[in-house]
Amino acid sequence: MVELGIGIRQLHDALQRRELTATDLAEDSIARIREWDKDVQAFLKVTEDDARQRAKVLSGQAPQGLLEGIPFALKDNMTTRGVETTCGSKILSGYIPPYSAAVTEKLEAQGGNLVGKLNMDEFAMGSSTENSGYFPTRNPWDLTVVPGGSSGGSAAAVAAGMVAFALGSDTGGSIRQPASYCGVVGLKPTYGRVSRYGLVSYASSLDQIGPITNTVEDAAIVLQAIAGHDQRDSTSVRLEVPDFVSALSGDIRGLKIGLPKEYLDLGMDESMRAVFDTAVNQLRALGASIHEVTLPHTAYALSAYYLIAPAEASSNLARYDGVRYGFRAKDADNLLDMYNKTRSQGFGTEVKRRILIGTYALSSGYYDAYYKRAQQVRTLIRRDFEEAFEEVDLIISPTAPTTAFKLGEKTSDPLTMYLSDIYTIPVNLAGLPAISVPCGFISGLPAGLQMIGKMFDEATVLRAAHAYEKATDWTSRRPQIAKGGRA
Amino acid sequence: MDFETVIGLEIHVELATKTKIFCNCKNEFGAPPNTHVCPVCMGSPGVLPVLNEEALRLGIRAALALHCEVRQSSKFDRKNYFYPDNPKAYQISQYDEPIGEHGYVEIVVGEENRRIGITRVHLEEDAGKLNHSAYGDSSYVDFNRAGVPLIEIVSEPDIRSAEEARLFLEELKAIMQYCLISDCKMEEGSLRCDANISLRPFGQEKFGTKTEIKNMNSFRNVQRGLEYERSRQEKILRGGDAVEQQTLRWDETTAATILMRSKEDAHDYRYFPDPDLPRILLTGAYIEDRLKEIPELPTDKRNRFEKEYGIPGYDAGVLTASRALSEYFDETAKHVKDPKVASNIIMGDVLGYLKTAEKEIDELPMTPAHLVELVGLMENGTISSKIAKNVLKDMMESGKAPKVIIEEQGLVQISDEGQLKAIAERVIAANPKSVEDYRSGKEKAIGALVGQVMKETKGKANPQMVNQIIIDLINQA
Ligand SMILES: [Zn+2]
Numbered sequence: 002m003v004e005l006g007i008g009i010r011q012l013h014d015a016l017q018r019r020e021l022t023a024t025d026l027a028e029d030s031i032a033r034i035r036e037w038d039k040d041v042q043a044f045l046k047v048t049e050d051d052a053r054q055r056a057k058v059l060s061g062q063a064p065q066g067l068l069e070g071i072p073f074a075l076k077d078n079m080t081t082r083g084v085e086t087t088c089g090s091k092i093l094s095g096y097i098p099p100y101s102a103a104v105t106e107k108l109e110a111q112g113g114n115l116v117g118k119l120n121m122d123e124f125a126m127g128s129s130t131e132n133s134g135y136f137p138t139r140n141p142w143d144l145t146v147v148p149g150g151s152s153g154g155s156a157a158a159v160a161a162g163m164v165a166f167a168l169g170s171d172t173g174g175s176i177r178q179p180a181s182y183c184g185v186v187g188l189k190p191t192y193g194r195v196s197r198y199g200l201v202s203y204a205s206s207l208d209q210i211g212p213i214t215n216t217v218e219d220a221a222i223v224l225q226a227i228a229g230h231d232q233r234d235s236t237s238v239r240l241e242v243p244d245f246v247s248a249l250s251g252d253i254r255g256l257k258i259g260l261p262k263e264y265l266d267l268g269m270d271e272s273m274r275a276v277f278d279t280a281v282n283q284l285r286a287l288g289a290s291i292h293e294v295t296l297p298h299t300a301y302a303l304s305a306y307y308l309i310a311p312a313e314a315s316s317n318l319a320r321y322d323g324v325r326y327g328f329r330a331k332d333a334d335n336l337l338d339m340y341n342k343t344r345s346q347g348f349g350t351e352v353k354r355r356i357l358i359g360t361y362a363l364s365s366g367y368y369d370a371y372y373k374r375a376q377q378v379r380t381l382i383r384r385d386f387e388e389a390f391e392e393v394d395l396i397i398s399p400t401a402p403t404t405a406f407k408l409g410e411k412t413s414d415p416l417t418m419y420l421s422d423i424y425t426i427p428v429n430l431a432g433l434p435a436i437s438v439p440c441g442f443i444s445g446l447p448a449g450l451q452m453i454g455k456m457f458d459e460a461t462v463l464r465a466a467h468a469y470e471k472a473t474d475w476t477s478r479r480p481q482i483a484k485g486g487r488a
Numbered sequence: 489m490d491f492e493t494v495i496g497l498e499i500h501v502e503l504a505t506k507t508k509i510f511c512n513c514k515n516e517f518g519a520p521p522n523t524h525v526c527p528v529c530m531g532s533p534g535v536l537p538v539l540n541e542e543a544l545r546l547g548i549r550a551a552l553a554l555h556c557e558v559r560q561s562s563k564f565d566r567k568n569y570f571y572p573d574n575p576k577a578y579q580i581s582q583y584d585e586p587i588g589e590h591g592y593v594e595i596v597v598g599e600e601n602r603r604i605g606i607t608r609v610h611l612e613e614d615a616g617k618l619n620h621s622a623y624g625d626s627s628y629v630d631f632n633r634a635g636v637p638l639i640e641i642v643s644e645p646d647i648r649s650a651e652e653a654r655l656f657l658e659e660l661k662a663i664m665q666y667c668l669i670s671d672c673k674m675e676e677g678s679l680r681c682d683a684n685i686s687l688r689p690f691g692q693e694k695f696g697t698k699t700e701i702k703n704m705n706s707f708r709n710v711q712r713g714l715e716y717e718r719s720r721q722e723k724i725l726r727g728g729d730a731v732e733q734q735t736l737r738w739d740e741t742t743a744a745t746i747l748m749r750s751k752e753d754a755h756d757y758r759y760f761p762d763p764d765l766p767r768i769l770l771t772g773a774y775i776e777d778r779l780k781e782i783p784e785l786p787t788d789k790r791n792r793f794e795k796e797y798g799i800p801g802y803d804a805g806v807l808t809a810s811r812a813l814s815e816y817f818d819e820t821a822k823h824v825k826d827p828k829v830a831s832n833i834i835m836g837d838v839l840g841y842l843k844t845a846e847k848e849i850d851e852l853p854m855t856p857a858h859l860v861e862l863v864g865l866m867e868n869g870t871i872s873s874k875i876a877k878n879v880l881k882d883m884m885e886s887g888k889a890p891k892v893i894i895e896e897q898g899l900v901q902i903s904d905e906g907q908l909k910a911i912a913e914r915v916i917a918a919n920p921k922s923v924e925d926y927r928s929g930k931e932k933a934i935g936a937l938v939g940q941v942m943k944e945t946k947g948k949a950n951p952q953m954v955n956q957i958i959i960d961l962i963n964q965a
Contacts, residue, residue, distance in 0.1 A: 080534045093533065100527050102534060201533040206763035234536050235765055313763055316566050319577030320531045324629070340570055363568070363758035372760060 003029045005165045006215040006483055009067055009222050012165060016064045023070030023114060026165070027056035030072035030116050033163045037482050042138050043148075043158040045077050046085055047117040055114050067222050069112030074164045076155050077118040078125055079210065080199040081105050088201050089121040089133040089151075092347030093327045102199020103234065104168055104210050104227045111226050116164060119154030123349045124318060125175055125203040127151050128421045131412055132351045139408065140183060141480040142446055146405040149179030149421075155213045156183035162483035166214045166223050170200055172207045173306055174401075174425025177437035180213055181400035181449025184439045184478060186466070187213045188220045189425075191457045192432035193238040195224075196231030202317040204310035205236075207429040216476050217438060217467040221245035224459060240457060248460035249467040254288030256465060259393035263299040267423050269402045276441040276448045277399045280469070284397070287468055294389040294396060298381040302427040303419060305382070308362045308375035309430075314352075315359030321347060354415065383431045390455045395465050398424045400437040400449030424451055434459045438466040439475035447475070491687040491725060493718050494695055495647035496607075499660060501639050501670045502614060502678040503546040509613050509637035510537030510580065517676050521619070521630035529635035531575030536764050539564075543611065543637035544587075544768065548778045550639050550669045551588025551609040553785065554660075558588050558775050564611075564765045567757045572629050573616040581640075583759040586610035587768070593643075593663070594787050595655045596805070604656050605644030614638050633677075639669075645684065645695065650714035654707050657681060658809075662786040666811040674706050681710055686731070687721050696721075697731040701745055704738045713738035717745050789814050797827035806835050812849045819856035824863045833859065833880065841884050853887025854880075862890040874947055875899050903950045905957070908941070911949070912957045915940040916965075923962055934958060 003025060005012070015021040031049045038044050052072065059070045075081065078088045080098035082105075087093040101109070109115065122132035130138040130153025140148040141161040148157040152169025156179035159167050169176040171189035180187025188211045195210045202208060212223035228242045260281065269277070285291055323329035323343030330342030348356070362371035389396060401421050411418040428435045433453055440450035450469070454462035470476050505515050511528035528535040551558050565583035591606035616634035620627045641660070647653050661672040661679060672679040686698035699721070704713040716738075721731050736745035784792070786808045793804040793814075799821075807817040817834050821827035842849060862883065866876045871894060882893045894900055902908060915937055916923055925933035934955065941954045 078534075086533070088533070096533070098527075098534070099532065100535075198536055199534040202764075204763075233538060235538050236536075236763075312760060316568050316578050316758070316760070319568060319570065320533070320575065322570060322572075322577055324572045325530060325575065326532070336572070360758065363760050365756045365758070368758075368760070 004162065004483075005029060005033070005072065006159075006162045006479060008216050009071055009165055009214075009219045012071055013064060013067050013069070016070055019063075023056040023059035023064075024053070026070055026072050027052045027114055027116065030164055033161065034117070037141075037161055038163065040139060040144055041141055041157050041161050041163075041482070042136050043119055043154040043161065043163065044074070044117045045087060045089065045120050045135060045154070048084055048115060049117075051084075052114050052116040059112060059114065064112065066111045068108060068226055070114060071112070071165045072114045072116045073108060074117045074119050074155070074158055074167045075105065075115065076121050076152050076167065076169050078121060078170055078201040078203075079105055079168060080201070081115065081118065084118065086118065086201070087134070088125070089123045089135065090321075090348065090352070091134040091328060092321045092343070094134075096327045098199075100199065103196035103231045105199060107227050108168075113226075119152070119158055119167060121154055122151035123352050124201070124314070125151040125170055125172055125208075126314070126351050126355055128174070128178060128418050129406070129408075129411065130154060130179070131408065132349055134349050137408060140405050140446075141482045142184060143405070145407055146446065147182065147408055149182035149401075149405060151175040151179075152187075152213060153179045156180050156185055156187065159183070159185045159213050159215060160480055160483065162479065166212055166219055168210055168223075168227070169213045170203075170208055170210050171425075171429065172204050172209075172310060173429050174422040176211045176213060177400050177425050177435060177449065177451060178422060180437040181439075181451075182405035182447065184447030184475070184480070185213055185215060186217055186220045186436065186438055186476060187211065188224060188436045188459070188462070189428065189434060190224060190228065190459055191434040192429075193236055194434070194457065194459065195227050196229070196234040196237045198231055198233040202313070204313040205317060206313060207306075207310060209429075217436070217463060217470045218246065218249060220436065221249060221463045221467075224463075238457075243460050245460055245463055248464050250464060251468050251471055252288075253284070253465050253468045256289040256395060256461075257292060257393040258284055258289045258465075259292050259294035259389055259396040261296045261299065261389070261396060261398060262293050263296050264398045264424060267299070267402060268420060269399060272443045273399050273403060273448060276443060277450070280440045280450045281397070283472055284465075284469060287472055289465070292393055294393055296382070296385040296389060296427065298378060298385050299427055301378045302382055302430055303423055305375040305378040306426045306430060307358065307419065308371050309379065311355040311359030312362045312372050313359070315356045315363065318348075318352065318356060323347070351415070379430045382427050386427075386431045386433060386453075394455070394461055396453040398451045398453075400424060400451040404443045404446035404448055428453050432456065434462050436462050436466045438470055439478070440469075440473070441475060442478075447478075489689050491722055492690045493649055494645045494686050494688060494698075495650075495653050495714060496645035496684045497643045497647065497653060497656065498682045498684070499641040499643075499657070500680040501550070501641065501664055501672060503543050503637040503639065504668065504670050505540060505542045505546060505637055507540055507542070508635035509540050509543045509611070510635055513635065515636050517678070519632055521628070522632065524632045525634070529575065530631055531577075537580060537762075539765060539768075540637065545778060546637070546669050547587050547609070547611040547639050548770070548775060549667055549781050550641075550664065551591065552775070552779050553663050553667045553669070553782050554588065554591040554593060554606045554609060554641065556588030556591030556606060556609055558770065559585060560770045560772070560775070561585070562587050562768045564762045564768075565759045566762045567759055569755055569757055571615070572627065573618050573634070575616065575631060575634055579613060579615065580762055580765070581612035582610035593656060593659055595652070595659045597652055597655060602646075602652065604646045607642040607644050609639055609641050612638050612640060650711045650718065653683065653714055654711040657707055657710060659786065662809060662811075666785055667782055680705070683710065683714055685714055685717050685721070687718065687725060696725075697733050699731065699733065699745075700735045702735065702737050702748065705740075709738060709740060712743065713745065716743065720745065783811070786814070793817070793821075797821045797831070799828055799831045803831045803835060806839075807831065810849065816849055816856055820859050820863075823860040825867055829863055829866075830859070833863070837877065837880055838884065841881070852884060854883045855887070858883055858887075858889050865890055865894070869901060869903060869950055869952075870894070871899060871901050872947060872951060875901070899948065901950045902945055902948050903953055905953065908949055908953055908957055909961070911941050911944055912937075912954065912961055915944070916958065916961055926962060
């Protein structure tokens with residue numbers, strides 16, 4: 002079998018040398034899914050017929066672009082024309098979108114071969130993929146622990162070598178935290194860098210699509226493929242997209258890296274602290290200088306996030322009313338009853354919880370105290386970062402306070418679950434780019450290092466992550482599953 | 489105690505854009521259900537709105553035409569509510585930062601000039617339309633109208649009678665049409681009006697409790713609905729009771745207002761800024777350009793017609809009711825000797841003809857240039873005014889030039905003195921009684937003789953000449 006995790010460029014070179022064909026890659030991907038996904042449960046849908054068909058067409062020619070013939074999968078909140086898109090929710094079961102997301106179009110236009118749609122927390126609300134309306138996904142490193150979330154299916158599929166790369170979406174850490182839990186690379190680009198057209202909205206002002214990959218170079222390649230202005234998304238920016246791959250110089254001498262002192266007090270456990278300190282030293286050894294910075298409003302980020310995101314979600318998810326598409330409850334007596342039954346039966350607990358919180362936060366008489374106040378906090382958090390970035394080029398932290406936890410461990414306690422995103426949430430509130438790159442293991446489970454960059458400076462983030470990756474060998478470690486053995 | 493009526497209107501006007509406000513679907517009335525729809529206006533998962541610049545332009549033009557201040561920075565908000573015709577379950581609208589504010593419209597009520605304040609003008613999207621099954625067992629949604637651009641215009645409570653409300657609406661409609669903002673057809677729903685009405689004792693400053701009336705779907709119904717509601721409220725107040733704050737629906741068939749909901753059922757729309765749309769930031773130059781798009785407005789035009797053409801205020805009012813009509817008159821009047829003649833013809837014959845033919849002025853085949861020609865032919869005596877009427881009718885139907893019609897039908901006025909004299913002599917000889925009457929001082933008797941000549945010439949004789957010739961012949965005899 003082919004190692005799909007060896008890197009996109011390596012696969013591309015093999016295709017070019019005709020050592021492999023697109024069909025070989027597609028068959029390998031399908032075979033791994035067949036063999037391992039019973040256990041991992043990363044996929045909601047495998048589009049193997051389409052993938053084989055496409056591979057056949059692509060096998061007849063030498064690949065042009067880097068992504069040509071490369072098997073990938075999408076988190077199930079990105080629309081795929083003609084292929085069911087559920088967002089991990091029962092309310093969208095059977096929903097076949099009439100159009101493809103901008104990222105789907107871009108990847109397919111560049112020859113990427115879609116093999117399926119990936120599991121997620123329902124409507125991207127969650128940190129463990131246990132909130133999927135269908136089934137939980139398991140971590141390929143240990144099937145008894147969660148893969149993180151909400152892009153848990155994406156991270157697990159890449160970690161298990163079922164696809165060469167995947168896309169996830171990140172609203173409060175949903176790319177970076179699962180990447181960290183699964184020992185892969187996850188990049189959340191700057192808000193506005195990648196078109197959201199066709200990304201089913203959770204919290205519109207925070208959502209951003211990004212790659213989940215085996216290596217930092219792969220993240221640069223995939224970001225290159227999906228970035229850029231799209232006139233169908235008014236929040237996507239008209240900025241030229243730099244060459245991310247050529248930014249990977251391997252050299253970070255003189256780079257000024259900030260350590261936010263507030264982050265170190267945020268419930269990080271000791272073993273994580275040790276892993277993180279080692280990473281800091283390695284960066285220093287690579288020629289970067291380390292500085293303490295302050296992000297004084299960090300303590301309010303979680304509260305602000307859990308008002309803004311649910312508020313936007315309460316409005317974004319109102320369209321799932323059973324009128325036009327998706328699930329509609331049977332036996333309704335009247336219109337109101339149809340709405341009530343459809344939404345009560347179609348949405349899961351966490352989604353309902355956030356809709357209720359958001360509805361409350363926007364209600365007349367509470368708007369100023371909650372939503373408006375939260376937006377003000379957001380401005381303060383953005384300013385914190387702006388000020389810190391006057392002194393440093395990059396800010397680092399662990400991606401999450403712990404490694405992956407056991408399935409079922411936190412499902413009954415949403416507040417503890419929310420805490421797994423404390424390092425990632427402020428970044429979304431500020432709209433900044435950030436990556437999670439593997440930085441070690443704690444009791445056999447991967448840990449992730451988060452690197453946060455200035456607005457639209459993904460190039461520096463990628464360069465630093467790449468240099469770190471080269472100096473360590475964490476990204477080359479694969480779970481047993483990916484190597485073909487039992488985990 | 490006498491009560492003063494206080495009315496404020498909320499008007500929705502559909503903008504005459506080519507496409508919808510946030511997607512590329514056609515903005516067109518009357519298409520088969522759900523043929524002008526796409527994932528965006530159907531509220532499919534994952535779609536995003538993109539503002540149609542044409543809608544923004546027309547919205548600003550409307551705000552300026554209503555003398556509003558235009559905000560250089562405004563935003564879109566979401567108005568959240570569930571209803572099957574509302575595909576996203578929120579309507580994109582403007583809440584606390586409308587595009588225009590603090591404007592006014594001037595109207596003439598009787599002899600009095602009144603200025604009605606405009607509180608705000610904001611942009612929003614229209615909803616779809618529910619069609620209920622004839623069997624009463626199901627409803628169908630047509631999303632063709634979903635996403636059609638609208639402006640909502642809110643007036644100050646400056647209106648003091650149902651008639652004033654109608655006059656205000658007519659003026660507003662004329663302004664929108666003049667500026668090519670909307671066709672304002674109430675019967676097609678491109679202009680819709682809700683009203684707030686309350687009563688208070690004359691001299692009292694504090695407003696009474698108001699009710700809101702919806703579903704008044706014609707100018708006439710606006711007036712009727714408000715008159716009905718006024719007397720309903722008056723009866724309540726005179727009976728010593730209090731008016732309840734309610735939303736009512738005007739029912740045309742029973743000619744009464746019906747309760748829709750009371751105050752307790754009021755919605756909480758949970759407005760918040762739409763995160764999918766960036767702020768609308770306008771430069772001064774952009775707003776300035778919109779100001780240049782505004783043509784001469786009805787009030788200014790009315791005043792100019794009175795002054796420049798010397799026509800009565802009433803005529804000027806009628807002739808400026810629509811931009812097309814005013815331009816038709818303007819084009820005619822500026823090329824004739826006596827604009828009042830043009831005004832009479834257009835207000836009488838032309839409007840009468842259009843009404844019977846159920847046509848609009850821009851569908852009239854007769855050009856202003858031909859009408860100018862016709863008036864010239866009357867003025868120089870080529871045709872009589874009686875014949876002119878028939879020629880005019882033909883012109884309005886066929887679009888032919890008056891000269892062509894006159895030639896085809898041999899309608900040129902007989903002004904040949906010899907020819908007329910011969911006929912007059914015959915008539916005088918045949919009517920000795922009339923000649924006698926005239927001679928004995930009955931001046932009117934001359935009319936009978938002229939009439940005979942006209943009859944013999946099938947109306948083509950020049951009546952002034954005939955008159956003179958007969959007088960001369962009798963006096964000579
Ligand atoms: Zn559309």
